Each structure stands twice: as C-alpha cells, then as structure tokens.
Amino acid sequence: MSRLPTSIGAALDRLVDASPVERIVISIASLLFAVAVGAVLVLVSGFVTECDDPFVLLPGVGYGCYNPLEVYWTMLEGAFGSSSGLGRTLQETTLLLFTGLSVAVAFRAGLFNIGTQGQMVLGALATALVVLELGQLVPQNVVGMVIVIPVGIAAGALAGGIWGMIPGLMKAYADAHEVITTIMLNFIATGVALYLVQNHVGDLTSDSVLTETIPSVARFPTSISDSRFSMYALIGALLVAVGISLLYTRTILGYELRTSGIQETAAEYSGVNAKRNIVTSMTLSGALGGVAGAIYVMMVQYRWQSGIPALGFDGIAVSILAGNNPIGVIPASLLFGGLKSGSVAIDLSLGVPNELVDVLRGLIILFIAMPEFFRMLGKWSGFGSDPVGASGGEEA
Amino acid sequence: MALGAVFVGLFIFALWTVGLVGSSSISSALRLTVPIGFAAMGGIFAEKAGVINIGLEGLLIIGAFGAIASLYALSVTPIGASIWLAFAFAVVASTVVALLFAIVCIEFKADQIIAGLAVWLIALGFAPFASYIIWDQTNSPSVGSFSAWAIPGLSDLPVIGGLFVATPPVILLIIAVPVSWYLLNRTTFGMWIEASGEDPKSLDTAGVDVRKVRYAGVLLSGVYCGIGGAGMALTVGQFVGSGDTMMDGRGFIGLTAYLIGNYNPIAAFFASFLFAGLEALQIQVQQIAGFDVSSRLIGIIPYVTVLVVLAFVGKTQMPSSAGDHYESDD
Numbered sequence: 030m031s032r033l034p035t036s037i038g039a040a041l042d043r044l045v046d047a048s049p050v051e052r053i054v055i056s057i058a059s060l061l062f063a064v065a066v067g068a069v070l071v072l073v074s075g076f077v078t079e080c081d082d083p084f085v086l087l088p089g090v091g092y093g094c095y096n097p098l099e100v101y102w103t104m105l106e107g108a109f110g111s112s113s114g115l116g117r118t119l120q121e122t123t124l125l126l127f128t129g130l131s132v133a134v135a136f137r138a139g140l141f142n143i144g145t146q147g148q149m150v151l152g153a154l155a156t157a158l159v160v161l162e163l164g165q166l167v168p169q170n171v172v173g174m175v176i177v178i179p180v181g182i183a184a185g186a187l188a189g190g191i192w193g194m195i196p197g198l199m200k201a202y203a204d205a206h207e208v209i210t211t212i213m214l215n216f217i218a219t220g221v222a223l224y225l226v227q228n229h230v231g232d233l234t235s236d237s238v239l240t241e242t243i244p245s246v247a248r249f250p251t252s253i254s255d256s257r258f259s260m261y262a263l264i265g266a267l268l269v270a271v272g273i274s275l276l277y278t279r280t281i282l283g284y285e286l287r288t289s290g291i292q293e294t295a296a297e298y299s300g301v302n303a304k305r306n307i308v309t310s311m312t313l314s315g316a317l318g319g320v321a322g323a324i325y326v327m328m329v330q331y332r333w334q335s336g337i338p339a340l341g342f343d344g345i346a347v348s349i350l351a352g353n354n355p356i357g358v359i360p361a362s363l364l365f366g367g368l369k370s371g372s373v374a375i376d377l378s379l380g381v382p383n384e385l386v387d388v389l390r391g392l393i394i395l396f397i398a399m400p401e402f403f404r405m406l407g408k409w410s411g412f413g414s415d416p417v418g419a420s421g422g423e424e425a
Numbered sequence: 426m427a428l429g430a431v432f433v434g435l436f437i438f439a440l441w442t443v444g445l446v447g448s449s450s451i452s453s454a455l456r457l458t459v460p461i462g463f464a465a466m467g468g469i470f471a472e473k474a475g476v477i478n479i480g481l482e483g484l485l486i487i488g489a490f491g492a493i494a495s496l497y498a499l500s501v502t503p504i505g506a507s508i509w510l511a512f513a514f515a516v517v518a519s520t521v522v523a524l525l526f527a528i529v530c531i532e533f534k535a536d537q538i539i540a541g542l543a544v545w546l547i548a549l550g551f552a553p554f555a556s557y558i559i560w561d562q563t564n565s566p567s568v569g570s571f572s573a574w575a576i577p578g579l580s581d582l583p584v585i586g587g588l589f590v591a592t593p594p595v596i597l598l599i600i601a602v603p604v605s606w607y608l609l610n611r612t613t614f615g616m617w618i619e620a621s622g623e624d625p626k627s628l629d630t631a632g633v634d635v636r637k638v639r640y641a642g643v644l645l646s647g648v649y650c651g652i653g654g655a656g657m658a659l660t661v662g663q664f665v666g667s668g669d670t671m672m673d674g675r676g677f678i679g680l681t682a683y684l685i686g687n688y689n690p691i692a693a694f695f696a697s698f699l700f701a702g703l704e705a706l707q708i709q710v711q712q713i714a715g716f717d718v719s720s721r722l723i724g725i726i727p728y729v730t731v732l733v734v735l736a737f738v739g740k741t742q743m744p745s746s747a748g749d750h751y752e753s754d755d
Binding site for chain 1: 479529532533534535536538539540542543544545546547548549550551553554555557558559668674677680681684719721722724725728729731732735736737
C-alpha cells in the first residue's frame with residue numbers, strides 16, 4: 030500500500046494548489062450538482078412510489094408524487110423554520126463540527142481518517158459508562174454538572190484518541206495504510222461496543238442493546254425549547270475549530286504535523302520526527318471523534334444505544350466540503366446539519382425517505398473528488414481563462 | 426514469508442473451524458464466500474489495471490438491491506419473476522455504476538480513494554432510500570431465490586455428496602476463480618492488465634490504449650461485484666437495507682482478502698473462504714444455546730486478522746502505478 034499516500038498527497042496538492050476562491054467555487058458547484066442529481070432522484074422516485082395526491086401526470090409514464098422543489102423547500106423550512114427544527118439543526122451542526130474537524134485534522138496531515146465513526150462509537154460508550162458511575166457520586170446540581178460533563182468529554186476524547194492512535198501507529202511504524210486500517214477498526218469498534226453493552230456493561234434487562242439512561246447531572250443544559258440542543262456545546266465546538274485553526278497557522282507543532290504527513294522524508298531531513306507526528310495527528314483526530322461521541326451521549330441520546338448515526342461519515346463530507354480548513358468546517362457543518370435536520374421534515378410531511386441526505390452526502394464527496402470535472406466543464410462552456418469560477422457561476 | 430506463515434496459520438484454523446462445526450458447513454461457508462470472493466476478484470482486476478476500487482462494497486450493495494428490485498418488478502410484468510433475468514439486470518446495474526466510477530477516475534482524474542468511498546456511501550444511502558420508495562421499508566419482502574442444483578452422480582456420494590449440491594452463484598464462483606487466474610496469468614489481456622498497473626508507459630509504447638485497459642479492469646470489477654451481490658441476495662431471497670445493509674462490510678473483507686492473497690485470484694478465494702468460514706462458525710454458535718463465545722466477537726475476527734496481517738506485513742505488493750493517473754503523450 031506504499032503508493033497510496035502519494036495518490037492522496039497528490040489530490041491534496043491539487044486542492045491546496047487551487048486558490049481559496051477556486052476551492053470555495055468547487056465546493057459550492059459540487060453542492061449544487063449533488064442537489065441537482067438528488068432532485069432528479071426524487072423526481073424519478075416519485076413516479077415509482079404511490080401516493081394519494083400526485084403533483085404531476087406524465088402521459089404514458091404515470092403520476093409523479095414528489096416535487097423536488099417542494100422537497101428542498103420543505104427541507105429548508107424543516108431545518109430553520111421552527112424552534113424545534115432549528116434546535117435539531119444546531120444539534121447536528123455541533124456534532125458535525127467535531128466529526129468534521131476530526132477528519133480535517135487527519136487530512137491536514139495527509140491522512141485519510143475513515144475511522145471517525147468507530148472513534149465516535151467508542152468515545153460515546155466510554156462517556157456513557159463514566160458519567161453513569163460519576164453521576165452518582167457528585168451533588169445533583171450545577172456543581173455536579175461542572176464536574177461530570179468535562180470528565181465525560183475527557184473520557185470520550187481518551188477512548189477515541191486511543192482508537193485513533195492505533196491506525197496512526199500502524200501507519201507510522203508498519204506502513205499499513207490508514208484507509209484500510211480505519212475501515213477495519215470501524216467494524217471492530219461497533220462489534221466490541223455491541224458485545225460489551227449487550228453482555229456486560231449495558232442494561233441487561235432490556236431487549237435492545239443499550240446502557241442505562243445517564244443522570245440529569247450529566248446532560249448538557251438545553252437552550253431551545255422542544256430540543257435537547259445546548260448552546261454550551263456549540264460554543265465549545267466553535268472554540269475548538271478556532272483553536273485547531275490557530276494550531277495549524279500559528280504554531281510550530283501545527284506546521285510539523287502538516288509536513289510530516291504530506292512529505293515524510295522532507296520532514297525527517299529537517300529534523301522533525303515525522304513518525305511521531307503521524308501518530309499525534311491520528312490521535313488528535315480520534316480524540317475529536319471521541320468528543321463527538323461524548324456530546325452525542327450527553328446532549329442527544331442520554332445513553333449509549335445501538336444504531337449510532339453515521340456522523341463519522343458525514344464528517345468526511347463536511348471536511349471535504351470545507352477544503353479541510355478548520356474554519357471552513359463551521360459553515361460546512363451548518364449546511365450539513367441543516368440537510369440532516371431538514372431530512373426529518375421531508376420524511377414526516379412528504380414521505381420522502383430521509384436517506385436522501387445520505388445519497389447527497391456521497392454525491393458531494395464524489396463531485397469534490399473530481400475538480401477536473403469542473404475545469405473541463407468550464408473549458409467546455411467557453412470560459413477558458415477562469416474555468417473553475419466560470420463553471421460555478423454557470424451553475425449558480 | 427510472514428504473509429505465507431499467517432496464511433498457513435489461517436488455513437489450519439479454518440480447517441479446525443470446519444471440523445468443529447461439521448463438514449456440512451462447507452456448503453454454507455461457500456455460500457457466504459460468494460459476495461466476498463467475487464468482490465475480491467473484481468478488486469484484483471481493477472487494481473492490477475491501476476485503479477484502486479475501494480467502492481467494491483458499494484457495487485455489491487447495488488448488485489444485491491438491483492437483483493431483488495428487478496425480481497420484484499418483473500413479477501408484476503407479463504415476463505414473470507425470472508430469477509436469472511433479475512440476476513442479469515443486477516450485474517448490468519453494478520457494471521453501470523462501475524463505469525461511472527471509471528469515468529470519474531480516468532476522465533476526470535478524481536482521487537480514486539475518495540471517489541471509491543463516495544461510491545460506497547452513495548450506494549449505502551441509495552439502496553435503503555429506494556427500498557423505502559418501493560417497499561415502504563428498508564428491507565424488501567421475500568421475493569424468491571435460487572434453488573440448489575445437484576450435480577448428477579456426484580451428489581449421491583456418501584459423506585461428501587452434500588458438497589455437490591450447490592446454488593448457482595456458488596457454482597459460478599468455483600468456475601470464476603480458475604478462469605480469473607487464467608485470464609490474468611495466461612492471456613494477452615492479463616498481460617495488459619498487469620502492465621497497465623505496473624508500467625503503463627511501456628504498455629502505451631507497445632501501442633495499447635492504457636485508458637481502455639483500465640476501463641476494462643474497472644468494468645470487470647463491476648461485473649464481479651454484481652454477480653457477488655446479486656448472488657447473495659438471490660440466495661437469501663430478500664434485500665436487507667437496514668444498518669450497513671446485508672452486505673455489512675463484505676466488500677471490504679473482499680478487499681482485504683485479495684491483499685492477503687497478494688492479488689492472486691486463487692489465494693484471494695481461499696482467504697475469502699476463510700473469512701466466510703468464520704462467519705459460518707458465527708452462525709453456528711448463535712444456534713448453540715448457552716455457548717459462551719459471543720457471536721459478536723467472532724464476527725470481528727476477520728477485521729482483526731486483517732489488522733494483524735497488516736501490522737506484520739505492512740505494505741503489500743501493490744501494482745506500482747495503481748492510484749496514479751496516466752497521461753498519454755500523444
């Protein structure tokens with residue numbers, strides 16, 4: 030697998046070579062293309078499914094149930110149009126900030142961490158177990174909360190960090206490619222967590238695989254009525270994003286982390302311990318995934334339960350959409366949080382399966398993976414001098 | 426060497442496993458090998474040609490969903506529920522997706538890893554989405570499945586006779602393994618595939634279009650995964666779209682099976698069979714009440730094995746130009 034890093038490195042180079050404006054244009058164009066393909070999918074699906082109130086009749090084809098524009102409008106309204114919708118959106122945004130940053134931190138070091146999902150699953154479990162124990166020992170008031178919640182976050186970060194460190198070590202010292210190892214570790218994490226919860230640490234009286242509910246002292250205080258969203262978690266996530274941005278732009282460690290992953294040999298020559306830095310990057314990435322799990326338990330689910338949403342994979346889309354820039358992750362998370370939150374609304378009110386967002390997630394990743402597509406499109410549409418910008422403009 | 430030792434160890438373990446659960450389980454292990462083995466062989470063709478196809482899992486999902494959806498759709502047409510026709514549609518569907526992946530990688534020079542991941546994630550979202558559209562739930566109803574074929578004469582043998590009663594996908598797999606090996610190692614096409622991944626420049630100089638060879642490699646991975654996915658779904662008779670879908674990572678196990686098998690279809694098949702054997706064991710264990718090993722822990726053995734192998738072996742003998750774009754000079 031020794032050549033794999035080169036290919037990712039090259040892709041990163043291409044992205045980095047592109048000017049910031051170009052990258053933003055590529056992201057927006059990719060998003061629009063994904064949304065357009067999604068619209069076609071929705072439209073076609075409408076002719077396959079059955080409904081009482083079709084929106085269009087095509088002679089010879091049949092009734093179409095879904096109007097793509099209405100679907101996207103309902104999505105937007107569902108995401109931002111009500112306080113509970115907004116709460117859900119911001120809740121998703123907070124989680125996606127952490128998983129997106131997790132992927133971005135690895136990407137910055139030239140590493141593709143597909144394992145954020147597993148790091149999150151184990152981080153969530155560690156948090157749930159720690160706060161279940163600790164919650165009984167502390168006073169049931171604000172003081173207890175100030176103790177339990179940070180400890181819970183630390184537990185998640187620790188578990189996720191260790192799980193992220195494994196592929197880091199394997200990459201640095203055994204040259205095992207992190208894409209393969211992190212995918213494997215995702216399956217292992219889920220298997221181990223389910224085993225532990227089902228057989229040892231979970232609520233063994235329940236038929237479902239879940240832990241007991243965490244005490245109120247371990248729950249983030251809610252900020253919006255009808256929602257479990259907490260402003261504290263969001264502010265914390267934003268601060269982490271800014272902090273990571275500063276780490277890369279203002280510190281020597283950040284500089285070393287980047288060069289170690291992208292140009293290991295060059296980094297070694299200049300006296301940097303590249304192997305150690307690869308491990309550090311993956312550990313940091315894993316810790317952020319673990320924190321996402323911690324927040325999920327303490328702000329969303331209030332327990333560990335099987336079927337944790339694939340926020341780790343959403344994080345890949347968020348990070349790539351953000352050009353792997355920690356600050357860019359902020360709007361990308363909000364956008365994706367809105368999509369995820371809005372998908373609940375389209376499912377409820379229009380009967381369009383919310384898996385639509387999962388399709389969009391994949392499409393966004395696919396389009397961003399091929400900047401050349403937009404360059405060609407730009408050339409083809411006749412704006413040769415500023416191909417990327419032109420293509421984006423055309424589509425917008 | 427280390428790889429060989431691990432492999433031999435695994436094989437002994439698999440024999441022990443099979444011995445533990447009884448020889449009748451070989452048949453069930455072979456059925457479970459179908460998606461893994463076909464994904465592995467498909468991955469070999471794509472990667473040897475120079476395109477790393479990490480989206481094998483997605484192609485399997487498309488194959489499985491395509492087969493069941495086609496069969497369901499066919500049953501309301503005058504044609505009727507023809508399993509083989511549904512099987513063919515599924516292979517076409519998977520191959521079309523592979524073609525799109527090839528275009529994205531070869532024409533638009535996308536990063537192969539990221540694009541392959543996207544293929545998986547799109548399939549992972551699309552299949553349950555479409556299941557809801559068609560069946561109003563993530564899992565399809567039972568729609569019918571392949572019946573087993575008994576090979577005349579051999580199936581009447583005592584003890585091992587059971588091995589010669591197999592479902593068509595298993596028979597296809599047994600045929601595909603030596604055929605793939607022959608294609609890769611004894612034909613001109615195989616040489617082109619090899620050269621396209623190892624030394625595209627020479628292949629180009631020799632007057633062969635590297636692009637076309639790479640397309641062929643990726644398309645073959647689509648055909649194989651279509652067979653593997655459809656083969657599994659039409660054996661089960663249902664599409665399961667909940668969680669990680671019924672494929673549940675089998676494409677990734679296939680991917681690691683060919684890494685462990687060092688890009689040799691025969692070795693990859695044995696590695697796939699080992700992993701499938703573990704799965705068969707896991708199913709057996711679930712049926713023995715009170716047995717103290719959690720099936721969940723057995724379920725993660727394939728993934729742990731891969732990690733151990735990678736930790737000791739690290740890099741595999743990857744084609745030297747896999748993952749790189751090739752630009753012809755003319």
